[in-house]
Amino acid sequence: MVKVRFFGMIRMKIKESSLEIEADSVSELLKKLPMMFAEIAPADLKNCIIYVNGTDIVKLKLYGTALKEGDEVQVFSPVAGG
Known part of the structure; x- marks a missing residue:
């Protein structure tokens, strides 16, 4: 099992x-959610923005x-404001 934590608007x-x-x-995770x-x-x-074990997936695969x-x-x- 993988633990998934949500933050921001998606959590709400x-x-x-x-x-x-x-x-x-x-990819499989994002299809299941x-x-x-x-x-x-x-x-x-x-x-x-997605991190796996504290590392941005941009730096992974x-x-x-x-x-x-x-x-x-x-x-x-993602956060937007102004």
Whole structure:
């Protein structure tokens, strides 16, 4: 199982701060989440900043980043303001 923690607007939409889920990659995880939560669309997740074990997936293998038992994924909604 992978622990997923949510931050920002996505956390407010789904009313969950964290959950555990089976997923072998970030891509698989992002496909499963909209099936679990009708409040979020796949496009919402593609705009999020995602970290695996404290490292931005941009520095890893993006959506192809492998996940294993005990990993922690953090999903941050993008921030805008002015």
